[in-house]
Amino acid sequence: MNLLVCISKTPDTTSKISFKNNDTEFNSDGVSFILNPYDEWYALVRALELVETEGGKVTVLNMGNVSNDIVIRKALALGADEAVRIDGEPTDAYSVAANIASYVQSNPMDAIFLGKETIDFNGAEVGAMLAEMLALPYISFVTKLEKNGTNVLITREIEGGTETCEVEGPFVLSAAKGLAEQRIPNMKGIMMAKSKPLHVIPVVNGQSRVRTVRFTLPAAKTGVKLISPENMDELVRLLHEEVKVI
Amino acid sequence: MSVLVYIESPAGKIKKSGFEVATYAAKTAKKLGVECIALLIGKTEDGGVLGEYGINRIFQAAPDVLLPFDAQSWANVIAEAAVKYHAQVTILTHSSNGKALTGRVAVRLQAGCVSGVNSLPDITNGFEVTKSVFSGKATATYAIESEKKVISVMGNTLQPEIVGHHLAIETLSIPMPTPSIRVISTQTAAGIVPLPEAELVVSAGRGMKGPENWGIIEELASALGATTACSRPVADAGWRPHHEHVGQTGVAIRPNLYIAAGISGAIQHLAGVNNSKVIVVINKDAEAPFFKAADYGIVGDLFEVVPKLTAAVKKYKHG
Ligand SMILES: Cc1cc2nc3c(=O)[nH]c(=O)nc-3n(C[C@H](O)[C@H](O)[C@H](O)COP(=O)(O)OP(=O)(O)OC[C@H]3O[C@@H](n4cnc5c(N)ncnc54)[C@H](O)[C@@H]3O)c2cc1C
Ligand SMILES: Nc1ncnc2c1ncn2[C@@H]1O[C@H](COP(=O)(O)O)[C@@H](O)[C@H]1O
Numbered sequence: 395m396n397l398l399v400c401i402s403k404t405p406d407t408t409s410k411i412s413f414k415n416n417d418t419e420f421n422s423d424g425v426s427f428i429l430n431p432y433d434e435w436y437a438l439v440r441a442l443e444l445v446e447t448e449g450g451k452v453t454v455l456n457m458g459n460v461s462n463d464i465v466i467r468k469a470l471a472l473g474a475d476e477a478v479r480i481d482g483e484p485t486d487a488y489s490v491a492a493n494i495a496s497y498v499q500s501n502p503m504d505a506i507f508l509g510k511e512t513i514d515f516n517g518a519e520v521g522a523m524l525a526e527m528l529a530l531p532y533i534s535f536v537t538k539l540e541k542n543g544t545n546v547l548i549t550r551e552i553e554g555g556t557e558t559c560e561v562e563g564p565f566v567l568s569a570a571k572g573l574a575e576q577r578i579p580n581m582k583g584i585m586m587a588k589s590k591p592l593h594v595i596p597v598v599n600g601q602s603r604v605r606t607v608r609f610t611l612p613a614a615k616t617g618v619k620l621i622s623p624e625n626m627d628e629l630v631r632l633l634h635e636e637v638k639v640i
Numbered sequence: 641m642s643v644l645v646y647i648e649s650p651a652g653k654i655k656k657s658g659f660e661v662a663t664y665a666a667k668t669a670k671k672l673g674v675e676c677i678a679l680l681i682g683k684t685e686d687g688g689v690l691g692e693y694g695i696n697r698i699f700q701a702a703p704d705v706l707l708p709f710d711a712q713s714w715a716n717v718i719a720e721a722a723v724k725y726h727a728q729v730t731i732l733t734h735s736s737n738g739k740a741l742t743g744r745v746a747v748r749l750q751a752g753c754v755s756g757v758n759s760l761p762d763i764t765n766g767f768e769v770t771k772s773v774f775s776g777k778a779t780a781t782y783a784i785e786s787e788k789k790v791i792s793v794m795g796n797t798l799q800p801e802i803v804g805h806h807l808a809i810e811t812l813s814i815p816m817p818t819p820s821i822r823v824i825s826t827q828t829a830a831g832i833v834p835l836p837e838a839e840l841v842v843s844a845g846r847g848m849k850g851p852e853n854w855g856i857i858e859e860l861a862s863a864l865g866a867t868t869a870c871s872r873p874v875a876d877a878g879w880r881p882h883h884e885h886v887g888q889t890g891v892a893i894r895p896n897l898y899i900a901a902g903i904s905g906a907i908q909h910l911a912g913v914n915n916s917k918v919i920v921v922i923n924k925d926a927e928a929p930f931f932k933a934a935d936y937g938i939v940g941d942l943f944e945v946v947p948k949l950t951a952a953v954k955k956y957k958h959g
Contacts, residue, residue, distance in 0.1 A: 554829055
C-alpha cells in the first residue's frame, strides 16, 4: 500500500496564546511547536501499522517553511519512509488542500490520512476539500480501520455514537482518537530519520479566499464565587436565578 | 440571490441543532435582504416546520427514501441546489456529517469557507464571521473574500426562534449519484443528548477514584437532564467510553452549564470546555487550577458534595 499522511505543525498544547501585528497574526515568540497530535498519534501510527502488515510505503507530507523540518524529521523517526515538504506558507485550508491535491495527482496514493483537525486553527476543513479536489470518498473522524479483503472497513464518530462503512479503492480519511496508540520514537528511528529523503517541492497554488481580520482573547473570568458544600440549595438558586442556565 | 441552508435530518428527524441553523440562516438572509432557502436530503418527518423558523422556501431531494450518508453525493446535491437558487451564502451545521460536507461544497462552488462559525456574520464591511481557535483560547474574525461563501455553524450559537409559519415542501429533482461508500451499521446510544449538542454537562475526572463510583455522577446528570463527560485519563483508563472525553484532544463543547467534579483543570482539559457559558467546579483542593476558570466553586469532597447537589436539584425540580 502506498499511503500518504498529511502532517501539520501546531503550538504545544500548553502554549500561552498571544498575537502580534495588530492582533492579526499568531505570536510564535517563545512558543514550542509539535506535530499536530491527531496527525502524529493516530493518522501516522495507523498508516505505519498498515504498511507493517500489508507492505508498502508511508510518505508524510507537510506544507510549510523550512522551520517545519524538525517536526517532519520526527515523523520520519517514528517510521515514515520519506517526506515531502511543499515550500510555502499555509494561508488557509483551501490553499493547503489545493497543494496536497496537486502532489497526489502526480503521485497516486492508495489512501490519504489526515488528522481530525489542527489544534491551532481547528478547521477540520482540509480533508473534505482535498477529497473533493481528488474526487475521492472522505471518511471523517475515523476511530477504527481494518482491511477486509480488498476493501477497507472503517468506523467513524457521529453524534453520540459511531457508524461503520465499507470503502473500495482510494479514499481520504481523518483520524480521531482510538484509531491507533501513540508511539514514541526510539534511538534507532531518530538516527535513521537523518538519512531518509525529505523532498522540498515548490508551491503550485497559493490562492486563499479567507483573510484573518483579527484575533481576540477571551475576557478573563471575573473570579470564582465560592459556595459552601453545605449549601447546595444556594448553588441551584444561583444557577436558576442569577445565570439562568437551569 | 439567496441564502441556502442544508438542514440535517439524521434517521429522518430534524433535531434542535437543525432548528438552530435554520434560525441562523433566516437571520443571515434577512441581514443580506435575500430569500432563505432550506434544503433537506432524504425522507424527513415534518420538514415543513422549518417555515416557522423564518425559512422562505423548503426543497427536498429524494423525499421518499431514508438515505445513508455519503459526503460525496450529498455535497454534490447541496452544491447543485446552491447554484440553481443563486445562493451567495451556503450554510451547514458543524456536526460530524457537516464537517465532511462543508469543505467539499466549498470546493464545488469555488467558495471561500469558514467552518465552526459561532456568531452571525457582520456584513458592514464585506462578510466577516467569528470562530473559536487555539482550542478555545482565542477567537478569530475572518473575512470571506470570494463571491460565494460557505460556512458551517457551531451548535448552541443561536437558540431557535419561531417567527413564521409552516410551509409546503417543494421537491428538488436532482439525481442522487451512487454513493462511493457503503454504510454497514450505525450505533448510537438512545435517549441521550450527544455531547456536542448538550446544553447541560456533568463531567468527572480522576478524583472519582474508579469507574465503580460513577453512579453519583449519573444521578446528578439525570436529575438535571444533562449529558455526562470525563477527562482524558479517565477515558484512557477505560473507566468511561472514549466519546465522553472532552478537551483539546477530545470533544470540544460549549454547553450552557458545565459541572466538573474531581477534575484538576489542566490547560488541555480547559481547552475543550472553556467556551461553556457557566462553569461549576467541585474539587477538594482549593488550589486546583480549575477554580481560576470557574464561575462557581465548591471546595469539598465530591463524594459528599455531588449527592447533596443532586438532592438540591431534585428538590428544585419537584418544587
Ligand atoms: C498533548 C496533550 C493533550 C491532552 N488532552 C487532554 C484532553 O483533551 N482532555 C483532558 O481532560 N486532558 C488532556 N490531557 C491531560 C491533561 O494534561 C491532564 O493530565 C488531565 O486533564 C488530568 O485529568 P484529571 O483532572 O481527571 O486528573 P488529575 O489531574 O489527577 O486531577 C484529579 C483532581 O481531582 C481532585 N480530587 C481528588 N479526589 C477528590 C475528591 N474526593 N473530591 C473532590 N476532588 C477530588 C484532585 O484535587 C485533582 O484536582 C492532555 C495532555 C497532553 C500532554
Ligand atoms: N500545512 C499542512 N501541511 C500538511 N497537512 C496539513 C497542513 N495543515 C493541515 N493539514 C492536515 O489537515 C488536517 C486537518 O487540518 P485543518 O483542516 O486545518 O484542521 C490536519 O490534521 C493535517 O493532517
